[in-house]
Amino acid sequence: xxxxxxxxxxxxxxxxxxxxxxxxxxxxxxxxxxxxxxxxxxxxxxxxxxxxxxxxxxxxxxxxxxxxxxxxxxxxxxxxxxxxxxxxxxxxxxxxxxxxxxxxxxxxxxxxxxxxxxxxxxxxxxxxxxxxxxxxxxxxxxxxxxxxxxxxxxxxxxxxxxxxxxxxxxxxxxxxxxxxxxxxxxxxxxxxxxxxxxxxxxxxxxxxxxxxxxxxxxxxxxxxxxxxxxxxxxxxxxxxxxxxxxxxxxxxxxxxxxxxxxxxxxxxxxxxx
Amino acid sequence: xxxxxxxxxxxxxxxxxxxxxxxxxxxxxxxxxxxxxxxxxxxxxxxxxxxxxxxxxxxxxxxxxxxxxxxxxxxxxxxxxxxxxxxxxxxxxxxxxxxxxxxxxxxxxxxxxxxxxxxxxxxxxxxxxxxxxxxxxxxxxxxxxxxxxxxxxxxxxxxxxxxxxxxxxxxxxxxxxxxxxxxxxxxxxxxxxxxxxxxxxxxxxxxxxxxxxxxxxxxxxxxxxxxxxxxxxxxxxxxxxxxxxxxxxxxxxxxxxxxxxxxxxxxxxxxxxxxxxxxxxxxxxxxxxxxxxxxxxxxxxxxxxxxxxxxxxxxxxxxxxxxxxxxxxxxxxxxxxxxxxxxxxxxxxxxxxxxxxxxx
Ligand SMILES: Nc1ncnc2c1ncn2[C@@H]1O[C@H](COP(=O)(O)OP(=O)(O)OP(=O)(O)O)[C@@H](O)[C@H]1O
Ligand SMILES: [Mg+2]
Numbered sequence: 001x002x003x004x005x006x007x008x009x010x011x012x013x014x015x016x017x018x019x020x021x022x023x024x025x026x027x028x029x030x031x032x033x034x035x036x037x038x039x040x041x042x043x044x045x046x047x048x049x050x051x052x053x054x055x056x057x058x059x060x061x062x063x064x065x066x067x068x069x070x071x072x073x074x075x076x077x078x079x080x081x082x083x084x085x086x087x088x089x090x091x092x093x094x095x096x097x098x099x100x101x102x103x104x105x106x107x108x109x110x111x112x113x114x115x116x117x118x119x120x121x122x123x124x125x126x127x128x129x130x131x132x133x134x135x136x137x138x139x140x141x142x143x144x145x146x147x148x149x150x151x152x153x154x155x156x157x158x159x160x161x162x163x164x165x166x167x168x169x170x171x172x173x174x175x176x177x178x179x180x181x182x183x184x185x186x187x188x189x190x191x192x193x194x195x196x197x198x199x200x201x202x203x204x205x206x207x208x209x210x211x212x213x214x215x216x217x218x219x220x221x222x223x224x225x226x227x228x229x230x231x232x233x234x235x236x237x238x239x240x241x242x243x244x245x246x247x248x249x250x251x252x253x254x255x256x257x258x259x260x261x262x263x264x265x266x267x268x269x270x271x272x273x
Numbered sequence: 274x275x276x277x278x279x280x281x282x283x284x285x286x287x288x289x290x291x292x293x294x295x296x297x298x299x300x301x302x303x304x305x306x307x308x309x310x311x312x313x314x315x316x317x318x319x320x321x322x323x324x325x326x327x328x329x330x331x332x333x334x335x336x337x338x339x340x341x342x343x344x345x346x347x348x349x350x351x352x353x354x355x356x357x358x359x360x361x362x363x364x365x366x367x368x369x370x371x372x373x374x375x376x377x378x379x380x381x382x383x384x385x386x387x388x389x390x391x392x393x394x395x396x397x398x399x400x401x402x403x404x405x406x407x408x409x410x411x412x413x414x415x416x417x418x419x420x421x422x423x424x425x426x427x428x429x430x431x432x433x434x435x436x437x438x439x440x441x442x443x444x445x446x447x448x449x450x451x452x453x454x455x456x457x458x459x460x461x462x463x464x465x466x467x468x469x470x471x472x473x474x475x476x477x478x479x480x481x482x483x484x485x486x487x488x489x490x491x492x493x494x495x496x497x498x499x500x501x502x503x504x505x506x507x508x509x510x511x512x513x514x515x516x517x518x519x520x521x522x523x524x525x526x527x528x529x530x531x532x533x534x535x536x537x538x539x540x541x542x543x544x545x546x547x548x549x550x551x552x553x554x555x556x557x558x559x560x561x562x563x564x565x566x567x568x569x570x571x572x573x574x575x576x577x578x579x580x581x582x583x584x585x586x587x588x589x590x591x592x593x594x595x596x597x598x599x600x601x602x603x604x605x606x607x608x609x610x611x612x613x614x615x616x617x618x619x620x621x622x623x624x625x626x627x628x629x630x631x632x633x
Contacts, residue, residue, distance in 0.1 A: 158360035161327050164347040165354045166374035166425065176373075180364040262407040 022239060029232035036229070046233040053230065056218070060234075062129070063198065063214040070136035071193035077137070078144025078193075079186055083178070085145070086152045098149075104142040112139055113206030120207060127209025135207045136197045143196060144189035151185030152178070184256045191249050195242070277339070278303045278429055278461050279324060284333035286319055286485075293319055295485040297333070301429070306455050306462045310472040311482030312508070317465045318357070321431045324463065326350045338428070353422035357433040359414050361406045367393070367417050368402035374425040392424035395454060412443045423454070429461045436471065448475055469509050473497060481505050489622050497550075501625050502616055506548045513554075515588050517547045517615075522632070525615055528564055528586050536615040538628040546616045551579075551593040553612035562605030566590050568598045582606075 024036075032041035050056060085101070088094040104112075116135045117127075125131055155178065163173040179186075201216040208217055215238065222231050279301040286294035294316045301307055309317045322328040323335060326347035334341050342350065353374070361370050371392055375385045393399050396416035406414060415435055422430055432451070436444045452475050455462045466472055472479050473493040480490045489501045500506035506514055517527030522537035527547050539545065559565055566582035580592040582604075590606065598604055620628075 156358060156360060158356045158358055159362065161325075161347070162354070162356060162360040162362075163373075164327070165325055165352075166421070167348045167377045168373075169348060172377060177362055181362070183364075259407075 022235075025232050026236045026239065029229060029236045031229060034229060036232075046229040049230045050233045050237075056230070056234065059213050059215055059218050062212065063216075066129075066133055066136055066214060067194050067197040070133055070197045071140055071190050074137045074140030074193045075144050075186060075190045078141045078189060079148050079179075079182075081141060082145045082148040082152055083174075085149060101142045101145050104139070105146060109139070109200070109202035110206075113203035116203065117206040127207055128212040131207040131209070132204055132212065132214065135203050136200065139200070139203060140193035140196055143192050144186075147189035147192055148182060148185045151182040155181055184252065184259070187252060188249070188256075191245065191252065195245055199238075199242070276302050278337065279463075280334075280336040280339075281320075281323075282334040282336065284323065284335065285331045286316070286323065286328070287331045292331075293485050294323075297485075297487060299480060299487060299490065301461060301463065303428070303461055304459050305477040306452065306475060307464065308472040308476040308479045309463065309465045309482060310467065310469060310479050310508075312467055315482045316485045317467075317482060318433055321354065321433055321463065321465060324350075324429070325352055325354050325431055351428045352431060353425050353427040353429075354431040355415075355418045355422050355433065355435045357435065357437065359418040359435075361414060361417060361421070363406050365406070366402065367398070367404045367406065367409070370406065370417055371402075371421045371424050373421065378425075388424055389420075392420040395423065395457075396420045396450075411438050412447065415439070415447070419451075419454075423458065423460070426458075427460065429463060430455075432462060432464045434465050434467070436466070437468075444471075451475065473509070481508065483508075487622075499614055500548060500616065501620060501622055502618075503546060506546075506614075506616065511551050511591055511593075513547075513549045513551065513588075513590055515547045515549075517545055519543045519545050519615065523610075525613065528584060528588060530563070532563065532613060533610040534613040534615060535610055536613075537632040539615070539617060544618065546618070548614040548616060549608060549612055551591040552577075553608055554590070554592045554594070555607040556580075556592065556594050556596060556598060557605040557607045559603050559605050562607035564590075564606045565603055566606055567603045568600050571598060571600055573597075 028036040028039065029046055030042050030044070031039050032043040032045060033039075081097075081101075085094055085097045088097060113135070116131070116138070120127060120131050159177060159181070160173060163177040168176060199216055200214075201220065204214050205217050205220070208214065213221075215234070219231055219234065222228055277300045281297045281299050284294060284297040285292065297320065309320060311317055319328065323330055326342070326345060326349075330343060335343055337345075337350065337352075362373065365373070368389055371389045372385050375388060380388070389402070390399070393402060396419050398413060398416055398420065401409070401413065401417075406417070409417065415438070418435065419432075435451075436447050439447060448471060451462070451464075464472075464475065473496075476493055478490060479493055479496050481488050481496060483504055489496055489505050491499075496505065497509055500509055500512075503514055506512045515527050517525050519536075519539040519542065520526050520531055521541055522539075523534055525532050525534045525536070525545065525547060555562070564584050566584045568580055568582045570581045572579040577593045577595050578597050580594055580598060582590045582592060584590060592606065617625075
């Protein structure tokens, strides 16, 4: 009983420490004053400034476009990659591909960002929207592969055989059987890639240029010039958006779990029958 | 022969270095019910996968209606499979599952509807079309799998242990339904099982397999009454197998006595194995039968008693009798010459058939 209390207390403490700065930030976004020194009254002032700041709005749009586009393309490429890894006949090839994928997953963003910068300058590729989009796609692909591959491995092998057995071509087997069956995994991969892209700072910081900026980079540079409560207002909005994403992700997980539960129940019924 | 739908000619199959099918030769005639029977791992599923086209032979030929089909992809073969785990598509409902093959073949919507409804009716699942797969019981899923296969009207239907997950009662029911279905449709069935009782009950023809080889093929009665060797005799039902010696044609010696039998064609004094089925043994008062035995155990099984006993030479005897005995009691076993079946050591099926020709 006592132990339980202590561990709970510890957990609560950890969460307070983690969330306190965020709530502090959110709290002062409603301040009438211009600093976070003391709260002199409630106001939507900073939100109004934010909404009339067309540069900021366009950066928000850029960020969303990059996130939507990069995660969409990464989902397509990553799903095909996962299918490729799955259908690799030799175990060595399969493990090799998987390891290459995992290395990209664990390497620090700074290194990926720096290497992209070197790569783009070497190719003479101008930095801006294109370079940011490409690098976001690149670091999102391994995430998608990692989310989709387990779903493919879960498919009973005989299901694919059954599709061929009933006369389906490889393409029909892919589109009518495999893809519908792994759709939840694909969605999960898309969500993950989307959130990674949305809040990526390190990679973007390296490869952006020509006045093109994303939210995280912009907030960073503004915060360096001194505290501006417009940044607080923006952070608050972003926090709410991420919260919504997490809730969406959670609901998707619940949906998957329900489906699995149903399958388990069916299997049990088969045995009990 | 034009009547053979499928023919295997000296088919070998190896995975890496391990050979799992060894010189498989057989012919499948159109419209019959065949069973592949053998212990786990003997290569039954592998044979089905070769027929369906999911795997390729290492050497040898597979003929389909006289045409060599090695390397022909699975989706171009006129064969459908009922998988052991059913392999239904979980994202489609019952109707869509059954309609899958027809939609691939681009049949018209109303035609598909008619055929699917008919197939569902055939497996007693009319009205289940809207159900999700997860909402079905195991037996119902199995019948959907069968409907999904037969709706395509294949020349040959392959069934890989489709009843193994069902309880005894449902299993018996489905055995009858499958057999019935096969007769009604006139499709060739190749059915895989490791349950000998199921094989005997359902088949026109049984292939008994072990370790990648077909040991014996024949009608259930042939295989049951005249097993070719120890393995088959043991695998197909219970049997008493006693070492003996063939004195001369129609006289066999075992248990220290000469017995009249109906087999011939062996060398004089050739060592043989004698098979007598437990249900062919009758229990009689002591000294009124052929062998006296002392009862060791007795087990009531509902229809009969399963009795084990030993004789003076310490040979084990299994007896199935509808009359009970007492443990420790000495009784006589009575049997007729027709109940004795003689097996030669190492005789192949061809040699066996040739020998039967000489004295039948
Ligand atoms: N893909 C494979 N790679 C390597 N070995 C395999 C493969 N598939 C089957 N085998 C081996 O081939 C042998 C025959 O397998 P098969 O599946 O045909 O057996 P089975 O008779 O169907 O057995 P069961 O009754 O258990 O289903 C087994 O020893 C198995 O280990
Ligand atoms: Mg098998």
